[in-house]
Amino acid sequence: VERLLLGKYNVRNLDSLFNPKTVAVIGAGTNLNKVGGQAILHLIMGKYQGNLYPVNPKGGTVLNHEIIPSLKQIPGDIDLAILAIPQSLIFSAVEECMEENVKFLIIHTAGFQETAAFDGKWSTIEGEFKRLLNKNRNTRIVGPNCMGIASTSSNLNALMGINLIPSGKDGLNLSVASQSGSAAAISMRAAIKHDLGISRVVSTGNELDLNLEDFLEYFGLYDDTTQVIGLFIEQLRKGPEFLRITSEIKKPIIVIKAGKTDAGAKASLSHTGSLSSSSKLYGSVFKQAGVIEVNSLPELVDFARAFAIYMKMNIMPKGKRVGIYTVGGGAGVLTTDRCAEQGLDVVPLSEDTKAKLDKLLPSIWSHINPIDLIATRDFTTTEKVLKIMINAEEFDMIIPIIPLGIDLQMGKLETIEGIPPTIEEFNKKMLKAYHKSLMDHLLKLVKVSKKPIIVPCPIYSTDMPFQYDDISTLYNAGVCVVNNVDMTTRILAKLYDFVDRQERKKNRELSIGT
């Protein structure tokens, strides 16, 4: 903390890191398959528009950029230097950067604290690093042993080995700080390929200088381009700081904690050189901090997107009363189970709703919530029922179990001898028309809904390449689609918890104020 407050570039001022005007790549080379060449390739492919200087005493040219022998040749301030060099050269390079007053360094190079357990060199290296850090307190370091950063506002892709264009979506941006490099990269790819925007991504590595808490504070309090924060945590080095920062942040913070079990903590020690504490301790810290814990990266993206969409549309749930629509009883029962497990109330239907549905539906409908139409392919009725549900006062949120993507699931029909091809064609066309009708009715509905609607749809997952335009259309209209019912109910429960917590916080602040 001391160092952070002393340096010019404290967390309130990480702008030069995320919007660097001048970037140097130390260890740049002509071979695009090696880290040093690839760094240049990915910066250019990522559309970085600032001044880019490949640096290597060996010289040469890479992608029309002349490789200069030394930092000293660079005119003006250097905001960011990326170090893609072997471990043996790191210290002299860092010293050179400090002499040139480079503002931020990213050190990809591994072989530091994470090797302490099995080689004897770490204590020597650590001493040397600490001495260096204090040499110029205005040079701040990301890493070592990190994959780097990406930042949409400057089209900066400085993530080692990752070929992506950072891209945001207006008011729908996730920023990620991760103690795992691959987690940073995977969450960024999933977000930008699945209709969530990315503002910043940082892989923090060994955190010998800047750490996860610093980036959390920046994203949460000083970075307007970030709407939702994602954290991949192996170890919190500054627990009390974490609690102080989270208490000030009003944005949703979604957390993956790796190393929750003793066995996992041991594995984490080897990976980042940090020893995770017990699951229980973290559980209570997270609860106190009001962060949202998830178990995997696809979940992180699904949760982040739901928060981003419903916050932007200003239709966060006002309670936890769920209305379920289904055309299959088994699915309705399983959905009710998952709701109950998440503390959501599958409330009874009001007399008013019952009367409206009785008027609309044949007598066989379930007469309770879940509203079960038994089996229908008539989406005009579906739309009417869902409209009754979004207007019903007894519901705060809606889960429609509908066969979204059924044309894709069922589309490939077998050719059978003796069956005229027209029947198969008819079936295929029917499925397509059926799906289009479902989409049309759903989109009409969403426009008037003041409640969050989440659709569980087994053919969609952020794990997958994004193939289905319909789902993108739904996102843009303000309907979340997630892979399964479990995820649907977990997200809805957390949306409400977040609203409830913010509300109580506000009331406390008001009562203190008076």
Next chain:
Amino acid sequence: VERLLLGKYNVRNLDSLFNPKTVAVIGAGTNLNKVGGQAILHLIMGKYQGNLYPVNPKGGTVLNHEIIPSLKQIPGDIDLAILAIPQSLIFSAVEECMEENVKFLIIHTAGFQETAAFDGKWSTIEGEFKRLLNKNRNTRIVGPNCMGIASTSSNLNALMGINLIPSGKDGLNLSVASQSGSAAAISMRAAIKHDLGISRVVSTGNELDLNLEDFLEYFGLYDDTTQVIGLFIEQLRKGPEFLRITSEIKKPIIVIKAGKTDAGAKASLSHTGSLSSSSKLYGSVFKQAGVIEVNSLPELVDFARAFAIYMKMNIMPKGKRVGIYTVGGGAGVLTTDRCAEQGLDVVPLSEDTKAKLDKLLPSIWSHINPIDLIATRDFTTTEKVLKIMINAEEFDMIIPIIPLGIDLQMGKLETIEGIPPTIEEFNKKMLKAYHKSLMDHLLKLVKVSKKPIIVPCPIYSTDMPFQYDDISTLYNAGVCVVNNVDMTTRILAKLYDFVDRQERKKNRELSIGT
């Protein structure tokens, strides 16, 4: 139970139901978009080869089959009659079937017990049905309010509204009994489209005669074509029977329980007319029965496939000691967490294994289990490491965290101005070659493995249309691929539990025998 023992067609003799030589569809019609016409269409598209008789007093022709006015016109025994008629006609149709000594009836028609909660008719209907049931104890009934059955040995698709060809795989067949119709159909589709065989599927509906326990007994004790049993349970009507039957069955039984929560149980009442008991009661019954509980249909298929494959290959795990291979530390830690949560041991490496790996790898490797290579695209090394792992005495099962399908995930590269297209082409080709190399090395390895290997692969799920031939290749080679690490560890834990339980059972029987 009484009725079951008295009738000719008890559970030991459901053969005529699943291998009917003569099938009548009562209520068959010429319109292929209505239930009665569709039943004929789907039987023919499913390739049913026996005698098929559409029955309807209205007459006509459907898909080259003359519609006959009455059952009486059918020569010889009628094994199965499918009733696709309105509720008001059911009783007279059942009586007619009984007069003709039809062996089995499937009643699709809804509007029976499940409507008891909101109309007053049920008690009258129930009395009538019970009276009917005793009129001819040799006519056995599936349903009412059920989707029907499918059976591979007779190419019989008698599932309402479902267009599929039942198909098996030698020694790799699942049979499903389900109290939810859609669950029956969905599990069948997922299984046969995702490289698991299906032997039988039955949707049991209101279970006014034959019930889930009956089919469980048949699949488990009298049906050699079934290797793994799947059950979708809303209510066990004969709990003690369930325990007796499961104690005799040596095949894995995978169970979904819907209505585990009070809210879910209430929803279930409306759906099938059965009131589920508390989650705790079922939990203890399932534990005593040694069945494997899962939460969703994709899970059921994933679990069933793993059991089928490893039982067939005779490489079920002999212990619960896991070896993890990874090229990303974060993933290794998360995997270790999930293993610990499932009771699997991420055991320390033996000195022998360490020595072998030290010889092979640069010094930066993790030196513990998970074996973390930090980052490599060299699959010759991956294969060598995995080979050391499958031969290491400290491991009973292997989880390789490898980028399976990365060419599909990353394949679509953006075109960037200023970057020569050759670089993009190169990247694409590299990814393809990279993936091919991974597959080649993996397949070589599997051939010599005597331990189960499960690969978590986010781009694959039984929920999805099956697009990736590589994953099919892996299944056929004997490697399970599932969507995520959580599923991987849950399956591995249950594989071992099953082996362990069978072992203890055998020992008990032996000690009783002596």
